[in-house]
Amino acid sequence: MREDFHVMQLRKALRRRGVWGRRAESLLRDWTEHVREDIARRVEEGTESGVAEKAAWLALGAPDVLALHATHELSKGSWLGRHPWLAGVALPILGWMGLSGVLLFFCAWFLGVGAESPVQSVNPAVVEWWPRIFNGLPWGLSIVWLAWVARRMPGGWRLLGMTTGVLALCSTALHMSIQAPVSGPGSGQLMVGVQGPGGLLLAVLARLLGGSGFGAWSDSVSGPFAWAQSAVLLIGGILVRLGPTVWAWSVEGTRCAGEESGG
Amino acid sequence: MKTKEHLLDGVPELLVLQLLSRTEMYGYQIVSEIVRRSQGALEFGEGCIYPLLHRLVGQRLLVERQEEVSGRTRRYYRLSTTGKKRLAALEGIWTQVSQTVSACGLEVRHA
Numbered sequence: 113m114r115e116d117f118h119v120m121q122l123r124k125a126l127r128r129r130g131v132w133g134r135r136a137e138s139l140l141r142d143w144t145e146h147v148r149e150d151i152a153r154r155v156e157e158g159t160e161s162g163v164a165e166k167a168a169w170l171a172l173g174a175p176d177v178l179a180l181h182a183t184h185e186l187s188k189g190s191w192l193g194r195h196p197w198l199a200g201v202a203l204p205i206l207g208w209m210g211l212s213g214v215l216l217f218f219c220a221w222f223l224g225v226g227a228e229s230p231v232q233s234v235n236p237a238v239v240e241w242w243p244r245i246f247n248g249l250p251w252g253l254s255i256v257w258l259a260w261v262a263r264r265m266p267g268g269w270r271l272l273g274m275t276t277g278v279l280a281l282c283s284t285a286l287h288m289s290i291q292a293p294v295s296g297p298g299s300g301q302l303m304v305g306v307q308g309p310g311g312l313l314l315a316v317l318a319r320l321l322g323g324s325g326f327g328a329w330s331d332s333v334s335g336p337f338a339w340a341q342s343a344v345l346l347i348g349g350i351l352v353r354l355g356p357t358v359w360a361w362s363v364e365g366t367r368c369a370g371e372e373s374g375g
Numbered sequence: 376m377k378t379k380e381h382l383l384d385g386v387p388e389l390l391v392l393q394l395l396s397r398t399e400m401y402g403y404q405i406v407s408e409i410v411r412r413s414q415g416a417l418e419f420g421e422g423c424i425y426p427l428l429h430r431l432v433g434q435r436l437l438v439e440r441q442e443e444v445s446g447r448t449r450r451y452y453r454l455s456t457t458g459k460k461r462l463a464a465l466e467g468i469w470t471q472v473s474q475t476v477s478a479c480g481l482e483v484r485h486a
Contacts, residue, residue, distance in 0.1 A: 135429070141448075142402055142425040148447055149403035150421070173420030182426040189430035 125175035399453035
């Protein structure tokens with residue numbers, strides 16, 4: 113009964129620090145075994161079992177201290193934990209940009225939007241579905257990324273929060289639309305824009321985070337990061353002023369409908 | 376004290392690796408041995424050693440095996456080849472630091 117109580121306290125402390133699942137259970141098992149060993153030794157030495165149990169749990173350490181050590185060690189042992197900012201913010205952005213770039217390039221080439229297409233006749237269903245895939249795929253990948261982060265959890269809830277925020281903003285901010293190349297390759301239009309609620313939210317959040325949010329996320333943020341915060345604040349402010357369609361890029365085909373029929 | 380914490384940051388790892396370089400031990404045994412050898416000078420919360428052990432196993436510096444003893448599950452740890460290399464590196468760093476500290480005129484004073 114008493115053991116259950118202590119284990120529950122330890123589990124809660126670990127969870128508060130973002131350690132749960134297999135890692136937490138493994139630690140709890142080791143701590144419990146340690147206490148049982150300690151109780152057995154104390155009882156052998158002549159201590160009354162109730163007193164021995166109390167002393168053993170006390171010697172193990174306070175739940176918060178143990179949980180702190182656990183997160184510290186787990187962070188040291190994993191690349192994600194050692195570089196939470198890079199893993200939580202920079203990598204998702206870079207990954208997302210890279211993926212979007214590849215998808216856009218492939219789309220423009222394949223559909224013959226602004227370039228010669230390898231296929232002469234594009235299925236209208238492909239044209240219809242491609243933007244949907246592009247607009248939806250980052251969400252799917254975000255979920256996979258978050259599941260991976262959640263499983264590892266070396267950076268705790270802070271890292272998970274950061275990654276969630278970044279990915280949610282990135283994947284909702286970018287939208288693509290395609291005007292089908294009806295007159296053959298090179299006759300369509302492809303437009304990519306940072307717009308809609310995601311883009312606006314990104315701008316507003318950048319404004320807010322530039323003020324104080326980043327500082328609150330990490331104890332180590334100070335000095336040099338103050339410039340980064342100011343930059344985010346400035347960019348956020350500019351984005352907000354520019355309105356919902358913050359930025360757009362389009363590729364237009366070089367042919368028009370008449371050209372195709374005339375040729 | 377923060378400085379003290381930073382100064383001692385790598386010490387538990389060095390102690391654990393050194394202890395396990397001689398023989399394999401289970402968690403409770405490691406803790407008891409550190410307490411006995413340091414005569415209470417190094418105050419680690421007993422439970423703090425386990426997250427360290429888990430990290431070292433994760434980094435493949437230690438190898439673990441399980442054994443049932445009197446209804447209790449003991450996890451025995453021993454040094455891996457990588458662990459031996461890591462220990463040699465840490466001992467090198469430790470020697471270098473202590474020599475530097477001595478060269479700066481800081482001597483260990485015995486009571």
